[in-house]
Amino acid sequence: MPNGFELLQSLINGLGVGLVYGLIAIGFCVIYNASGIVNFAQGVFVMLGGMFAHTLLTRLGLPMLAAAVISIVLVAMVGVLVQVLVINPMWQRKAPLFAIILATLAVQLLIEQIVILTLGDQPRTYPEFTLGGPLKLGPIAIGYQLFWILGCGAVMVVALQLFFNRTRVGRALRACSQNREAAALLGIPVASMLMLSFALSAALGAAAGILITPTQYTAYSVDGPFGINGFIAAIIGGFGSAPAALVGGTLLGVVQAGAIVFFGAGYKNVVALTILLIVLLFFPNGLFGGWGKRV
Amino acid sequence: MTLRAIISTKLGAYGYFAIALAVAIALLFAWVFFKGGYLLTVLQLAMIYGVFCVGLNFFMGYTGQASFGQNAFAAIGGYGSAILTVQYGWEPILALVVSMAVAGVAAVVVGYPTLRLRGHYLAMATFALGLITYDVSVQWTDLTQGYMGYSGIPPLGIGPFTVEDDKLKLVCLAVILALGVWVSSRLRHSRFGRALRAISSTELGAAALGIRVSRYKLLAFIIAALYASAAGSLFAHTVGFISPEVFGLQMVVVTFTMLYVGGIGTVLGPAIGAVIASLLPEVVRSTGRFQDIAYAAVLILMLIFVPKGLSTLASIGRRRPIKAGAEG
Numbered sequence A: 001m002p003n004g005f006e007l008l009q010s011l012i013n014g015l016g017v018g019l020v021y022g023l024i025a026i027g028f029c030v031i032y033n034a035s036g037i038v039n040f041a042q043g044v045f046v047m048l049g050g051m052f053a054h055t056l057l058t059r060l061g062l063p064m065l066a067a068a069v070i071s072i073v074l075v076a077m078v079g080v081l082v083q084v085l086v087i088n089p090m091w092q093r094k095a096p097l098f099a100i101i102l103a104t105l106a107v108q109l110l111i112e113q114i115v116i117l118t119l120g121d122q123p124r125t126y127p128e129f130t131l132g133g134p135l136k137l138g139p140i141a142i143g144y145q146l147f148w149i150l151g152c153g154a155v156m157v158v159a160l161q162l163f164f165n166r167t168r169v170g171r172a173l174r175a176c177s178q179n180r181e182a183a184a185l186l187g188i189p190v191a192s193m194l195m196l197s198f199a200l201s202a203a204l205g206a207a208a209g210i211l212i213t214p215t216q217y218t219a220y221s222v223d224g225p226f227g228i229n230g231f232i233a234a235i236i237g238g239f240g241s242a243p244a245a246l247v248g249g250t251l252l253g254v255v256q257a258g259a260i261v262f263f264g265a266g267y268k269n270v271v272a273l274t275i276l277l278i279v280l281l282f283f284p285n286g287l288f289g290g291w292g293k294r295v
Numbered sequence B: 001m002t003l004r005a006i007i008s009t010k011l012g013a014y015g016y017f018a019i020a021l022a023v024a025i026a027l028l029f030a031w032v033f034f035k036g037g038y039l040l041t042v043l044q045l046a047m048i049y050g051v052f053c054v055g056l057n058f059f060m061g062y063t064g065q066a067s068f069g070q071n072a073f074a075a076i077g078g079y080g081s082a083i084l085t086v087q088y089g090w091e092p093i094l095a096l097v098v099s100m101a102v103a104g105v106a107a108v109v110v111g112y113p114t115l116r117l118r119g120h121y122l123a124m125a126t127f128a129l130g131l132i133t134y135d136v137s138v139q140w141t142d143l144t145q146g147y148m149g150y151s152g153i154p155p156l157g158i159g160p161f162t163v164e165d166d167k168l169k170l171v172c173l174a175v176i177l178a179l180g181v182w183v184s185s186r187l188r189h190s191r192f193g194r195a196l197r198a199i200s201s202t203e204l205g206a207a208a209l210g211i212r213v214s215r216y217k218l219l220a221f222i223i224a225a226l227y228a229s230a231a232g233s234l235f236a237h238t239v240g241f242i243s244p245e246v247f248g249l250q251m252v253v254v255t256f257t258m259l260y261v262g263g264i265g266t267v268l269g270p271a272i273g274a275v276i277a278s279l280l281p282e283v284v285r286s287t288g289r290f291q292d293i294a295y296a297a298v299l300i301l302m303l304i305f306v307p308k309g310l311s312t313l314a315s316i317g318r319r320r321p322i323k324a325g326a327e328g
Helices: A004-035 A042-059 A064-092 A097-119 A144-166 A168-178 A180-185 A190-215 A220-237 A242-263 A265-282 B003-011 B016-035 B038-062 B071-087 B092-114 B119-139 B166-188 B191-201 B203-208 B213-239 B249-262 B269-284 B288-305 B310-314
Strands: A135-137 A140-142
Touching: A004 A042, A004 A140, A004 A144, A004 A168, A004 A190, A004 A220, A004 A242, A042 A064, A042 A097, A042 A190, A042 A220, A064 A097, A064 A190, A064 B288, A097 A220, A097 B119, A097 B249, A097 B288, A140 A144, A144 A168, A144 A190, A144 A242, A168 A180, A168 A190, A180 A190, A190 A220, A220 A242, A220 A265, A220 B119, A242 A265, A265 B092, A265 B119, B016 B038, B016 B166, B016 B269, B038 B166, B038 B191, B038 B213, B038 B249, B038 B269, B071 B092, B071 B119, B071 B213, B071 B249, B092 B119, B092 B213, B119 B249, B166 B191, B166 B213, B166 B269, B191 B203, B191 B213, B203 B213, B249 B269, B249 B288, B269 B288
Parallel strands: none
Antiparallel strands: A135 A140
């Protein structure tokens, strides 16, 4: 039986991972609300964020901030490419829902393999943004990266809320999510909005990947777990608002961290997926009842 | 009945095209059979995947539902066979049947709550089931031996007669696949199959016609699970070795590719797709990595441009309109 401090320590670690899940979940929601598509390749953006940042840092020797910004822009471009080359053609042909899901899964596999061929298959990591630490509170150690994740997460959620509520483009995106045809009749370029939602969602994923990599590692294969956990967080949050998704992610991260203490690290995904099944079956609209659409 | 009428009633939208394909595949078989070697193994695996796809076709093709977690049932079949024959020395046939029964029960337990979900939610829930099974097969080392997997699984056989020869194995697997396709064809044109296809076009309409939608969905799910489990067992007995990777996410993508290449919702499509999609990487093979890229790229292109698979080619120049794809 683990003692209280160990448990608390792993719960705090879980908080950081959970916030990152929350950011990924927001990425899911942005695309889903704009298009009704669940992009199963969301985890790819997280992986690419970490991999690009690492490559820019080590091979080109860029400073952290520049590497982060360039990676985010590059990944957003990948997101647009995925939308233009794969999603949009299927969308135009009115492909059935699960064909689109399958296509996004295939995109994930494709990008994974391309990353192996170009960047290699070895796991890698880079130092925390602020060196030194961890902060010691008695027997509990808190890495400085957690504060970066907290801070950046808060900034991004506030910025997103402002974007969706205060700007024309953000409102146009929300209009698309409510009724695409009506939005089109009002002169909103729905196709560009879809592209924008992929760019935004990819950028969010990349930011999450860049933030989390120093606390663990990144490799071509991390996209699967991140994508799935992000999706679970989105389901818990109810696919509605960004804060709900963030809370959902945090909950998931903390519960998973607790589960690692009790069942061992190997079963953390099993626990997360079991939570997913429970939420799907009993709270199909998310734990907060959100304004997620019924499917 | 004229020959043409017989062909079109027996084979649906396929007709002569399917016959031509079948002849081509038969010729390929003959060639591989006498040449032997590596391609024998490729075709053996194609037959096994074919069994899996014919089953998946019940749920995804006929009924129009999505399951991204059928690999879970293949894992049950594979591990069931491996454990029962290696640890407990059971007869392979008996192990196969018992594993199928276990998979069937698992499908009822899992499917009953899960199949209430629709669309993305069903896709994700089934996907989660597949991933849970994978993780458990890695972690529960007492039962599954983890990444090590099981080796030395005996070949298929009844009593003293075992199928050791590679050519004989291929023939046996082909017979089993043909049996599976025959069952699929019989069921497709039965009352049961028509009910499934009604559900695929519109659930509300099917319910209005007195079809118990949830019961039929569950039945289709169970049939798919039985086929998947049989495929898993066949894999174990044919290759003699299984590990968690065999039943991982790769299997989902590969089998979906086969289903889409061959033509989802048709009788022969899944089997033909399995053969074609198995040979495809042999054509582009240079390293293992490019094989995966080829799969993914072909799948994406098929999904975009020919979502109904090769059956689309068959219907070129016909007046019969292509039915709109099944809604998920």
